[in-house]
Amino acid sequence: MSGLASMRPVRVVGIGMHPYQFPSETPYVHLGLTALRGALADAGLAWPDITFAAIGTGAIGMAAGRVMLRHLGSTGLEVVQVENASASGSSAFRTACLMVASGQHEIALALGVDKFGSAQRAANKDGVPRLTPEAEIPAVKFAMMARAWRDRFGLTREDLARVAVKNHGNAARNPYAQFRKPRTLEQVLAANPVAGDLTSLQCTPRGDGAAAAIVASEEAIRRHGLDRRRAVRVLSSVSSSEHQVADEGWSLVEMVQRSGLAALEAAGLGMAEIDIIELHDAFTIEEIVYAEALGLCPLGEGAAQLRAGQWDIGGGRCAVNPSGGLLGMGHPIGPTGIGQVTEIVRQLRGEAEGRHHPGARTALAHMIGLGSVAVGHVLQRD
Amino acid sequence: MDLRDPALYAPAGHGDAAVLLALRDPATGALAFPRTPYGIGASGTPAEAAEPVELSGRATLLVCVTVHQPLSPGMQVPLVVARLRLEEGLVIDGVLEGTEEPPPGSAMQAVLVMQGERRACRFRLVGGAA
The missing domain is CATH 3.40.47.10 (Thiolase/Chalcone synthase)
Structure with missing residues (x-):
């Protein structure tokens, strides 16, 4: 496992959040877009600058990313959805980092969003009886x-x-x-x-919320004139x-x-x-x-x-x-x-x-x- | 009287003791409980190549806790849940009979007790606490 050491440097250039809250009627799109707009503003980037998005979610359902992101404009970016239980957001972040580190993309988004209540566990469908x-x-x-x-x-x-x-x-x-x-x-x-x-x-507690992180290559940081002092290396x-x-x-x-x-x-x-x-x-x-x-x-x-x-x-x-x-x-x-x-x-x-x-x-x-x-x-x- | 989970356990043939239904890899001796159609995870052996075996139900208590809140639909509390090492070596989780928490190291036996209309497997302290 070489991590990112043998690849291009990756830095977090923008972050945004929707505060975590108790289960609510707030649509997930509102939660996610709040975090995303916050991250774009924090980075000083525009939505079309992002060419890859990894959406971490455990309970929203299929195609959560496209349904949400189209409200910022359909730019043709690559979108994937990542579910890895409690580590869904972490795995989405890792995916975004690897996309930049490997040279597939210059600027990538990791966005985690969820609503409490509708997640299903595969372990309940494995056909294996359980004693306890x-x-x-x-x-x-x-x-x-x-x-x-x-x-x-x-x-x-x-x-x-x-x-x-x-x-x-x-x-x-x-x-x-x-x-x-x-x-x-x-x-x-x-x-x-x-x-x-x-x-x-x-x-x-159980709850709702959203978090976003934008990662970028050194080249993208230079090209977009981003504040390198605030860019944290992964x-x-x-x-x-x-x-x-x-x-x-x-x-x-x-x-x-x-x-x-x-x-x-x-x-x-x-x-x-x-x-x-x-x-x-x-x-x-x-x-x-x-x-x-x-x-x-x-x-x-x-x-x-x-x-x-x-x-x-x-x-x-x-x-x-x-x-x-x-x-x-x-x-x-x-x-x-x-x-x-x-x-x-x-x-x-x-x-x-x-x-x-x-x-x-x-x-x-x-x-x-x-x-x-x-x-x-x-x-x-x- | 019906068993609640006949795929998991069976009467041992003496008193209310139970045996647990497992799979064994004849080549390595690796065990899997419960029996699954997918084989033995410890050795990767497919179920077709494994042999069904009965485990004694004798166990040593490793740790146990009392559940105070009904954390799943229909759960009756208080309930004592334990981690146990079976005599044959596997470590499994089980529900204890009663509401006492025996100390680690206590000898336990799988038994069949009435739960509603059917018999379910619980672990009973044998021979006094460790």
């Missing part, structure tokens, strides 16, 4: 992971709840986030119990799925570890050089387990790092989920991975007002999706 379908419900699966970490490393209910406190606090400062209220440890612990030690405030892009693991090992965790390492190696960097991580924290336990798996701290020490404020904005070397993560910013599926990228670009440009992680230069966006799949990107400002 309850265990495949994400809240149950991750409650078991939390309990396994409690049994193995002494993780407490308070440790889990601290992830939600941090990320709801970050989201409260993020104008694009679905949850805008800071929460106390007591509030998180006293919320409705869901499964095991997880309470409702430790589970990602150093690596990797994607993979689970390996079989022995015995009671957690294959998901092994996948996160492997894919995170691959993303860093492809970027020629180590975790010590990462200032920000945006990762999949649909449930609080995930942030602790994945941060450990990605190498941010030794196995079993995530809770102590969190308690010490090491993952806070401005609290330690590396801020984890400064956007608020999936817990606070939200997880509308299609946009989520691109929303991570927009947050990272804002942070690296120094434009994340009210939540800027000081000195941030390099960041990792890491997403997983049902199945399971993993997608990782390393971004860096000059």
